[in-house]
Amino acid sequence: MRTATELQDLAWRALVKELGLADALRYRILFQPGTGDYCRERQGLFSGISLERWLDDLAQWERQKAAAQS
Numbered sequence: 001m002r003t004a005t006e007l008q009d010l011a012w013r014a015l016v017k018e019l020g021l022a023d024a025l026r027y028r029i030l031f032q033p034g035t036g037d038y039c040r041e042r043q044g045l046f047s048g049i050s051l052e053r054w055l056d057d058l059a060q061w062e063r064q065k066a067a068a069q070s
Contacts, residue, residue: 002010015024046054 012024015027019027
């Protein structure tokens, strides 16, 4: 198994090989890992919402999306 440093180096070389240096640098500038604590945020966002309600909302959103694409 590779170390984290080895993996980062290999990934960077692959990006440069496939994208060229300029686009690899552009990608690196665009890529920013997230911050914060999503688990805590998720608890706040979805507290009080049952799984059934969440699934119903998702199904409704998918129907609306499909209708908009028609």
